[in-house]
Amino acid sequence: MLIPREKVPQLELNLINGTKWKMDAQDNGSFTMIVFYRGLHCPICKKQLEELSQKLNKFIDRDVNVVAISMNDEKTAQKTAEEWNIPELPLAYGLTKQQATDWGLYLSKGISDKEPEQFSEPGLFLVKPDRTLYAASVQTMPFARPSFDDILSMIDYVEKENYPARGELQLQAEEQFA
Template sequence: MIKPREKAPELEVQLVNGTTWKLSEQSPENFTLVLFYRGKHCPVCKSQLEDLQKKLDKFTERGVNVIAISTDTEEVAKATHEAWDIADIPLGYGISIEDARKWGLFISEGIKQEPKHFAEPGLFLVTPEQIVYWVSIQSMPFGRPSFNDVLGGIDYILKADYPARGEA
């Protein structure tokens, strides 16, 4: 299980814009927000990512880089990027189930129109040194933290120099 104050697993993903994104190459002022979402099949993910798009400037203002990642294929991820209102969110795809497990994500077996296996949601704040600061992992599509709560938390963290918690 991944814990706060530990080095984040290396993360390298392809983006729908044809580039490669690496966590180790990120140099945000304060944090990188790594958001794992279930995939195009998930209407809750669509709502979450479209809300993130609306609040992207608020994260940028706080020195937070953002990326959203799924286990979807390139074709599905590109269709997601076109169909959803998420034009400015770097969208990564093709993370392996093995790599998703390194982040402590729950893995589900698909039902109905879902992929055979996919990662359930996870939200991570990672420091510029690739140290895990904040972890929120779900085993279901429901109950994700609101971005307003996350933004409020970041404000408090930065104002109070609040340490990462959950490390013991």
């Protein structure tokens, strides 16, 4: 489990534009927002990423680096970019099962011929420039994702009030079974 205020795992993936996206190479903006999505087969992901694409400039205006990532292969990721209205959204592909679990994402097995054999469920992470986790939302299924308007409002509040990351306390072993 990732813990707020602690370092997130390193991540480096190919983007559909032929370049690489690297966690360590993100500029020193206010945050990096990583949106893990299920893949081309998911209509809720399509809706989410199209909304994000429409609001991308609002995140850029707040110095937030944004990337959307899936376990899709390159061909499927390219098809996603062609079929969905996400022209400016950085789209990374090739997330491995190990990387997904390192980030605390849930994995699912395809239940129809429209789904890949396996894929990660959605997650959204805000990471500070020092590569520590600020906030995370992880789902076990495609439903009930955070609103990008809420995230934008949160970023404004956090920046204005210098609000710290929360959720950093962890139970000690003896407390877990008391």
